[in-house]
Amino acid sequence: MQDENQRYERERTFHNWVYSEKARASVGKFYSIADICERYYRECILARSGHDVLEIGCGRWGTMAPFLDRDRCFTAIDISDVAVQESAEVARANGLVGTYLRMNAEATTFPDNSFDLICGSSILHHLNLDKACAEIRRILRPDGCAVFIEPLGHNPLINVFRKLTPQIRTVDEHPLLMKDMRDMRTHFGQIDVHYFCLLSLAAVPFRNWRVFPAMKNTLERFDSSLFRMLPGSGRYAWMMVMTMSRPKGQGQ
Numbered sequence: 394m395q396d397e398n399q400r401y402e403r404e405r406t407f408h409n410w411v412y413s414e415k416a417r418a419s420v421g422k423f424y425s426i427a428d429i430c431e432r433y434y435r436e437c438i439l440a441r442s443g444h445d446v447l448e449i450g451c452g453r454w455g456t457m458a459p460f461l462d463r464d465r466c467f468t469a470i471d472i473s474d475v476a477v478q479e480s481a482e483v484a485r486a487n488g489l490v491g492t493y494l495r496m497n498a499e500a501t502t503f504p505d506n507s508f509d510l511i512c513g514s515s516i517l518h519h520l521n522l523d524k525a526c527a528e529i530r531r532i533l534r535p536d537g538c539a540v541f542i543e544p545l546g547h548n549p550l551i552n553v554f555r556k557l558t559p560q561i562r563t564v565d566e567h568p569l570l571m572k573d574m575r576d577m578r579t580h581f582g583q584i585d586v587h588y589f590c591l592l593s594l595a596a597v598p599f600r601n602w603r604v605f606p607a608m609k610n611t612l613e614r615f616d617s618s619l620f621r622m623l624p625g626s627g628r629y630a631w632m633m634v635m636t637m638s639r640p641k642g643q644g645q
């Protein structure tokens with residue numbers, strides 16, 4: 394338990410620093426190609442009906458609040474007090490509804506079956522997956538679903554970049570592996586995965602050039618053909634959007 398508390402404290406301290414120092418600028422260039430998966434993630438969420446929506450690890454930039462209808466009940470949690478405070482301020486300033494709470498996603502205080510939809514962007518890979526999935530399963534309604542956008546950890550070139558830039562990540566984060574997804578199936582009856590950003594990574598150095606949008610679109614089309622024709626290639630993608638449903642009951 395002491396190890397776990399130290400991990401939570403490392404995550405909280407690191408992200409408080411990130412949100413204060415605007416450190417995302419260091420990896421910002423890669424997000425020039427990430428809009429395709431962010432759009433898909435939002436579409437998956439908006440396509441689901443359901444009143445009670447929870448976003449975990451909302452950070453300061455990741456909140457779904459601006460995209461949701463006002464008649465939904467939106468709650469967002471994060472372990473970083475800076476993230477929660479600033480997200481709440483931004484929401485208030487923009488007239489958005491929502492409740493922002495500092496809370497650990499691996500051990501929330503929500504009652505069982507609280508939410509129709511649980512979502513998160515780049516959060517699961519900061520958590521103990523088994524604990525986080527057990528908690529999501531507990532607080533998700535039986536007909537609910539969870540949608541996450543997460544980085545993958547199989548591409549050797551991306552892993553070299555990660556090794557060379559330890560200052561922009563926590564020691565505990567672990568981009569997801571195929572094994573992780575197999576393990577998650579012990580918690581959910583159905584997991585659908587869509588992969589994004591493999592060949593399109595080659596467009597990143599040209600992000601300030603006029604040819605960038607056309608180049609990115611072409612490479613994205615190649616990516617989707619590749620993932621369709623060679624399903625095993627998906628593991629080398631940078632990002633994926635996963636939809637988890639049919640939470641398994643205790644003892645199943």
Ligand SMILES: C[S@@+](CC[C@H](N)C(=O)[O-])C[C@H]1O[C@@H](n2cnc3c(N)ncnc32)[C@H](O)[C@@H]1O
Pocket residue numbers: 401404405408449450451452453454455456470471472473476496497498499513514515516519520
């Ligand atoms: C990579 S950031 C992603 C933030 C935001 N979702 C986005 O896409 O910009 C990961 C977030 O997870 C939060 N986090 C890490 N461990 C957590 C935990 N155990 N419970 C809740 N939030 C956690 C961090 O504070 C951080 O805000």
